[in-house]
Amino acid sequence: MAHVLVTGGTGFLGSHTIAQLLTAGHTVTTTVRSLARRPDVERMLTVAGAPHTDGVSYLEADLTSDRGWDRAMAEADYVLHMASPFPGTRPAHEDEVIVPAREGTLRVLRAARDAGVKRTVLTSSFAAVGYGHERTGRTFDESDWTRTDGPGVSAYIKSKAVAERAAWDFVANERDGLELTVVNPVGIFGPVLGPDYSASIRIIHAMMTGGMRAAPPIWTNTVDVRDAADLHLRAMTAPQAAGQRYLALAGEPISFHQIATAVRARVGEAAAKAPTGSAPAWLLRLLATVSPALRETVPQLGVVRRASNAKARKELDWSPRSNEDAVVATAESLVRLGLLNG
Template sequence: MAHVLVTGGTGFLGAHTIARLLTAGHTVTTTVRSPDREAEVGRMLAAAGAPGRDGVRCVVADLGSDEGWDRAVAGAEHVLHLASPFPAAQPRDEDKVIVPARDGALRVLRAARDAGVRRTVLTSSFAAVGYGHGRTARVFTEDDWTDPAGADVTPYVKSKTIAERAAWDFVDSAGGGLELTVINPVGIFGPVLGPDYAASIRIVHAMLTGHMRVAPPLWTNTVDVRDVADLHVRAMTAPKAAGQRYLALAGDPVSFHGMAAALRAGLGRAADRAPTATAPAWLLRLLATVRPALRETVPQLGVVRRASNARAREELGWSPRSNEEAVVATGESLVRLGLLNGRSG
């Protein structure tokens, strides 16, 4: 068993990954941005039923500062770098999201290299793989990269692409003996452990509270957070994973209408506000002219991005849950934790 540093322990994926590591018998240090968030790590691990959670060491370290990273990485054989900025809204100045993502990844990699860490597993995103190519029937693989100049590329998508490129360049040019593996998940769903969860969870939340009365004509790829955590742990030690990227997705894309149908089938009356109809694309384009929050969805209307998880399955023996399982598990946890208060009539 190994000692592992997990960055971003209060995050949705971070907490699930720590729980997976503890279950496998590893010891863990995790980073938090401030001391008052240490208790939050404990609460999320308790919700996950993680064994040995009292032994998790928390270190204060921020991606925007060098302070604390030498202490965080001390004694670690592996680093799982999961923490990354996600904007509440797309900034007008793209550097506000690009610079923290890129510089934060490089800061962690330098600390890992200097501490003699064997391998770092970096959480990137499908955002670094499948955007900027227009409407296409291609099936994206780990060999594909997002075109940062593409018409559908938002500052967040660009930030994930630039940060991952910078990580590979660093390891190639200045990494010493540090190995790098990258995980590229799609939209992450699955059981939430508290009020801090992935942005993709808001889709299910909006469906169950009645705030999404009709489904937009959008498609997404999904993956269960427990499976993403499992893939990180597999990639951490598998010899063939060094120098590889792995797409993390359940399978074929699912429409928002299909997600709502899965919730109704899986949750019964708890999903009685989930949409049953799909809005026409022309209506959303019209509404986007007066509602700025809708504008970034317009380029995605009707776009279906297919991708392959074959490399993770074949090289690491990874077997993810289905789209439906991930979506229903999300809804079940939101109901169970009472996070649907203020449901729309």
Template sequence: MAKVLVTGGTGFVGGHCILQLLDAGHEVRTTVRKLERARDIRSVVAAHGRNADGVAVMQADLLNDDGWTKALDGVEFVLHVASPFPADEPKDPQELIVPARDGALRVLRAARAAGVSRVVMTSSFAAVGYGIPDRATPFDENDWTNPNEPSVQAYMQSKFHAERAAWDFIQRGGNGLELAMVNPTGIFGPVLGHDFSTSIGLVQGLLMGALPAVPRIAFGAVDVRDVADLHVRAMTAPEASGERFIAVAGPALWLKDVASILHDHLGERAAKVPTAEMADEEVIRRAADAPAMAAIVPQLGIVRETTSEKAKTLLRWKPRSAEEAIIASAESLLALEASEAA
């Protein structure tokens, strides 16, 4: 078994990667910006039945070089998961682009210097299918977002630039360091605590009745457990080196489909979930005073289909259904709320 470093161990995907690596018998390290978060990671690991002492927590920040040499000492594989994903659109896209791109390059440089075999980096479908005219065929790993198209938002730009910079680094000076990329769509599934994806925030907002109706937005969905599984597969499979892998469970879902799934499976517990669809004009009106609403305006009415056939074929990846991922999100959010109320 290998020694593996997971960046961003307090995050939603990072936490699930840690659990699956422990289950596979690997020696796991993870990085945090502040060491006081080590307690949070170990609490999550212990709460989910794993040995918390099996995780070494190291201090390292994507914004500076301190700590990376020590964190990577003796490491064979790196899962670079950490990257910002805010709920609201920043005023300046560089607020996201710079830390995402420079952080990825910092990890790759340190990994190369430490003699790491392979880095698996978490990119996103955001780097694949935005700023491109409507098309009938699904997006795949050959597609790239156009960051210069005016409708492409800061997060999509940051994922594009971070991933491009990573591939350029490997091509120009990787010196034998291998790279694989995982490009998930919207990530759902069971939460491990309060650190979860913006996608999970959609489910949380529906359960809370945050809006009287659902906006007309659509997205691909995938379970976080399957995203973590794909990272682990891409870490060791020889055929994964130099490849991108889109992670999606199936066809895109409209947000109204998510609301229906919650009602069908939660019954009275989904009493606050809206069933009506909000007119685009109303979304635009509300966006004037709500940054979170403004962020979804460019996505209104657009469906982007994509395929994970490459991951299924090359890595024998078998994702859960999107419906199962949505239900697991809701059940875990409700359980977390109940435990805190007790």
């Protein structure tokens, strides 16, 4: 068994990944921006049913500073770099997101190199793969890259592409065998472990609480958080994964209307407020002229981005849950943890 450093243990994916690492018998160190967040991680690991949670080490480290990273890497065989800035609001300038993402990634890679870590697995995103292209019916795969100067590319999307490119460039310039593998998840759904959840989960929350009265004509790709965590563990140790990218997604895109329908059908009364109808794109475009929140969604209206998970299935024997199972697991966990009133 190995000692694994997980950056961003307070995150949705990070906490699930730590739980799976513990279940597999690994020892774990996780970095948090403040040790005051340690109880939050411990509670999430308890909800996840992870064993040996008292054996997790917690260290304070921030992606914007060199302080603490040498200590965090000291015993690590592998690094799963999952921490990344995600703006709660639209930044005044894109560099507020792009620079921390790029520099934080390079900071972790430098520390991993200096500590002699066997392999770093970077959590990138489909945002680094399938955006900025003109509408196309083709299916994206690991050979594709987002066009950062293309249409509809937000600062966050650009930050993921820039940070991943910087990581590959860094490794290409090294001569000491530093190994990098990248996982590119799509929208991450699945069972939440506490009230601090991702933007994807807020879609389900809005549907179930009546905040989304009609489903917009938006399609998304999904992956269950448990499957995304599993893919990271496979990418961490598989010899053939060195130097590779892997898309993490369940399958075909699913529309918001299909998500609402699946949740209503399988969750029952708790999902009674989920929308049954769809909002026309023209109306949303009109409303977006006076609503900054809706303005962010306009470039995604009616856009269907298909992608392939064939590489991860073939090379790493990965078998993800379906779209429906992922979104229903999200809804069920929100009910189970009493989070629909928050």
